[in-house]
Amino acid sequence: MQRTIRNLRPKIAQIRQKSVRLSYSTFTPPPPAVSTLPEPVSPHAAAANMPENHAVVSTFDMFSIGVGPSSSHTGAKHLGPMRAAKIFAKEANGHGFLHEIYQVRVDLYGSLALTGVGHGTPGAILMGLEGESPELIEAKLIGPRVENIKNSGSLNLNGTRIIKFEYGKHMIATNEFFSVGGGFVINDLMRVLPRFLKIPPKPTTVKPIIENVGLSELPPDAENHIENIFQKSTRDDHLTNMLPFSDAQTLLEVCERENMSIAEVVFRNELQWRDSNEVKRRAIAIWNVMDASISNGISSRDEYIPGKLKVKRRAPAIYKKLMQGFAEYAGMNLSPKSQLSSSINRTLISDAINLKGKPQKKSELSLAYSNLANVPKEMKKHLAALDWVSMYALAVNEENAAGGKVVTAPTNGAAGTIPAVLKYYLEFICPTPEHAEHDILEFLFTAAAIGMLYKRGASISAAEMGCQGEVGVACSMAAAAFTAVMGGTVLQVENAAEIGMEHNLGLTCDPPEGLVVIPCIERNALAAVKAITAAQLALNGDGSHRVHLDQVIATMRQTGIDMMSKYKETSQGGLAVNVPVC
Numbered sequence: 001m002q003r004t005i006r007n008l009r010p011k012i013a014q015i016r017q018k019s020v021r022l023s024y025s026t027f028t029p030p031p032p033a034v035s036t037l038p039e040p041v042s043p044h045a046a047a048a049n050m051p052e053n054h055a056v057v058s059t060f061d062m063f064s065i066g067v068g069p070s071s072s073h074t075g076a077k078h079l080g081p082m083r084a085a086k087i088f089a090k091e092a093n094g095h096g097f098l099h100e101i102y103q104v105r106v107d108l109y110g111s112l113a114l115t116g117v118g119h120g121t122p123g124a125i126l127m128g129l130e131g132e133s134p135e136l137i138e139a140k141l142i143g144p145r146v147e148n149i150k151n152s153g154s155l156n157l158n159g160t161r162i163i164k165f166e167y168g169k170h171m172i173a174t175n176e177f178f179s180v181g182g183g184f185v186i187n188d189l190m191r192v193l194p195r196f197l198k199i200p201p202k203p204t205t206v207k208p209i210i211e212n213v214g215l216s217e218l219p220p221d222a223e224n225h226i227e228n229i230f231q232k233s234t235r236d237d238h239l240t241n242m243l244p245f246s247d248a249q250t251l252l253e254v255c256e257r258e259n260m261s262i263a264e265v266v267f268r269n270e271l272q273w274r275d276s277n278e279v280k281r282r283a284i285a286i287w288n289v290m291d292a293s294i295s296n297g298i299s300s301r302d303e304y305i306p307g308k309l310k311v312k313r314r315a316p317a318i319y320k321k322l323m324q325g326f327a328e329y330a331g332m333n334l335s336p337k338s339q340l341s342s343s344i345n346r347t348l349i350s351d352a353i354n355l356k357g358k359p360q361k362k363s364e365l366s367l368a369y370s371n372l373a374n375v376p377k378e379m380k381k382h383l384a385a386l387d388w389v390s391m392y393a394l395a396v397n398e399e400n401a402a403g404g405k406v407v408t409a410p411t412n413g414a415a416g417t418i419p420a421v422l423k424y425y426l427e428f429i430c431p432t433p434e435h436a437e438h439d440i441l442e443f444l445f446t447a448a449a450i451g452m453l454y455k456r457g458a459s460i461s462a463a464e465m466g467c468q469g470e471v472g473v474a475c476s477m478a479a480a481a482f483t484a485v486m487g488g489t490v491l492q493v494e495n496a497a498e499i500g501m502e503h504n505l506g507l508t509c510d511p512p513e514g515l516v517v518i519p520c521i522e523r524n525a526l527a528a529v530k531a532i533t534a535a536q537l538a539l540n541g542d543g544s545h546r547v548h549l550d551q552v553i554a555t556m557r558q559t560g561i562d563m564m565s566k567y568k569e570t571s572q573g574g575l576a577v578n579v580p581v582c
Contacts, residue, residue, distance in 0.1 A: 054244035055251075055456035056269055059279075059448040062455075063286045064408045066134035067142065081121050082137075085128025089158040102163050104129060104155075122146070131159035142403065243268055248453055248494055248549035255490045262493055263445035263484060270445075280441060286407055287440045290396070290419035293406045297395025305401045307515045308581050315395035322387055385424065389532065390525035392420035397521040410451045410460045413467075413509075413516050414474035416524035418447055421478040421531050425485055439485045446484040447477040450497045453549070458557035462509035462569040465560030471520075471527045472504030472556065478531035483538050491543025498549040499534035505552070505559055508567035510574025513581055 066082075085106075092098045106125055123146040127137055130145075149155045157163050243258065243265050245251040254265055270279045298319040305311045396416035400406045409418040422443050430436055454460055454473045462470045479500035483493045504527070512518055566573030 054246045055452040056244050057452055057455070058273060059266060059270060059445060060282055060286070062408075062410055062448045062451045063444065064134065065286065065289050065405065066408060066412065067137065067403060067405050082124040082128035082132065082134050085125045086131060086133060087128075089129050089131060093158050093160070098158060098161055101157060101161065104157065104163065126155060129158075130156050140403075242272065247457060248497075248553070251449060251453070252490060252494060261442070261446075261484065262449045262480075262490060263442040266445040266449045267441070280437075283441050283444050284437065286444060287422070289405060290407050290409070291423065293396045293399045293404060293415070294392050294419060294423055295395075296404055297397075297399045298391065300398070300402070302402065305398060305517055305521075306403070307401070307517060308513055309515055309517050311401075311517050311521075313398050315391055315398055318387065318391040318394070322391065385428070385532070386529055388428070389420050389424045389528045392423045393417060393525040393528045394521055396420065397516070397524045401515065401517050401521060409447075410455070410473055410477065411462075411470045413462065413520050414470040414524060414527070416521075417471065417474035417527040417531060418478045418481070420524070420528035421482050424528075424532070425482060429486075443481040443485050446493060447481040450477045450480045450549075454501075454553060454556075457550070457553040458560065464568065465556065466507055466563050466568050467509040467520075467523065468501070468504050468507040468556055469560060470509070471523050472501050472507050474524070475504055475527040475531045475534070476500035478528065479534035479538070482532060482535040486535060486539055488535070488539050489543050492538045492541065494549050495541065495543055495545045496535045496538035498545065498547055498552050499537055500531055501549075501552045501556060502547060503530065503534075505556055506563075508563070508574055509569040510567055510576045511569070511571060512576045512579045514571045514576075518575060518579060 089098075092101060108121065123142055124134075126146055126149050127142060154162050154164050243254050243260075245254050245265070251262065251265070254260070255262060258265065260268070267276075267279065274282075297313075297315045300313055300316055302313060305313060393416035396406055396419050397413075400412050400415050406412055406415040407419070409415050422440065425439065425443070426436055430439055451460065451473060454469070454476070459465045459469050460473050465472075476497045477500075480493045480497035483496040488496065507523075511520060560568070564573065570576075
């Protein structure tokens with residue numbers, strides 16, 4: 001058996017158009033959700049009237065729970081390969097020839113071959129072949145299981161058949177999978193030697209292999225590539241997206257026509273696949289994993305991140321310093337509200353009011369705004385928002401680099417930006433705990449909508465776009481979402497998203513040793529701060545601006561196309577060749 005995984009995406013727009021018409025998904029889609037919303041006249045009529053190239057996918061495709069270490073493909077280099085391997089094993093079982101398999105061969109191409117080891121791709125593929133999924137696998141068990149497979153020379157295919165790791169055997173089936181970023185996979189038809197087919201094949205799922213003809217003579221057929229958007233295909237009969245949009249302009253038009261926010265449009269579309277309670281439950285579950293990745297990152301006792309680079313974890317130490325309250329002397333509320341007593345939960349404004357008409361005491365507090373020259377140097381190093389937001393982002397990406405559980409947001413390499421901004425909002429700004437659930441939903445749905453626009457209009461794969469397709473997109477998503485929960489208008493949200501990407505254009509992806517450590521971890525911290533700045537710029541305007549989000553997405557795509565391949569997740573240029581590895 002042979003399986004090929006590529007992350008090269010030739011003529012992706014044409015492939016997507018054709019895959020939509022094929023309307024095939026490896027996974028069985030859920031039944032239509034029961035909703036109180038008015039239904040279209042018929043699913044077929046709704047599908048016929050829907051733009052073929054709309055951007056709508058599920059929020060739970062944009063935000064996938066998985067394990068590190070990985071980058072653009074954490075998706076493509078971890079989630080994507082694991083899902084592709086699982087699909088292959090599941091199809092082999094479904095076609096009835098699983099028991100005939102005694103060897104599996106996997107070929108990697110593009111950045112998967114160049115940086116896959118540093119991103120944990122081989123282990124992810126082995127786990128997928130054994131029937132595991134990124135959402136359910138226990139991250140801590142992956143390493144020992146992979147070692148056991150290597151030592152024993154065997155693996156448990158699809159979790160039901162033990163096969164040997166041997167070479168030189170006859171191939172009976174093959175398939176190609178294109179990992180296109182963020183966990184999304186495009187796959188070809190499975191090709192099987194006819195004599196091994198135990199179940200009559202369907203022409204839409206299997207292509208017979210002509211014996212005595214080499215695979216090199218059977219080039220992939222673009223018409224047969226099928227986009228697997230993990231549980232749904234955009235033209236399945238059960239899908240009746242009521243509010244489709246293809247770009248930022250049509251999204252704004254939908255919002256204006258329906259008098260809805262961006263989050264409400266996304267939520268309405270989610271009701272086509274599952275009921276409202278399930279949508280809310282799954283969204284909160286996504287946030288809980290994000291929050292847990294922050295907690296795990298700041299509580300880790302490991303001094304170093306795994307790998308040859310010997311990079312120290314910083315989030316635990318920064319958290320410890322912040323909780324000691326260095327910057328409280330400046331009179332600012334620098335710790336989360338939930339972790340502070342009322343006696344130190346103060347601000348410059350409240351202190352100024354309390355001191356009005358009273359002589360100021362000569363203390364560290366008064367020094368903060370009356371005699372800065374005498375403030376201890378250690379106190380000057382801390383800026384409240386920057387420290388906390390940066391620490392949250394560092395924690396998540398250190399967890400990703402160490403193989404912990406994170407959420408693709410929209411990829412693992414960019415997994416820290418969105419959780420950091422949302423965590424900062426919830427801890428420092430959210431009015432009451434009662435508002436938290438609503439704001440979490442609004443934040444995630446708004447971010448997801450922006451991510452959909454990038455996935456359709458450009459790419460969320462660093463192998464195609466460089467890091468602008470990962471951290472740049474995450475910054476744009478976070479900026480838009482933060483603007484939304486801060487009460488911004490739809491136009492201000494779109495403006496924030498544009499600012500977030502405009503100033504990440506041209507960002508390269510050049511990790512030394514292919515590890516998601518340098519510059520990925522720090523870059524997420526900077527992107528989180530930049531997202532908040534972008535949101536504030538948008539909120540201080542009226543929503544009108546010269547550069548439109550659609551224009552910056554088109555620019556990002558062209559920039560990625562023009563970017564040299566050595567700066568697109570291949571570890572062949574930039575920091576990857578200038579930072580020595582001990």
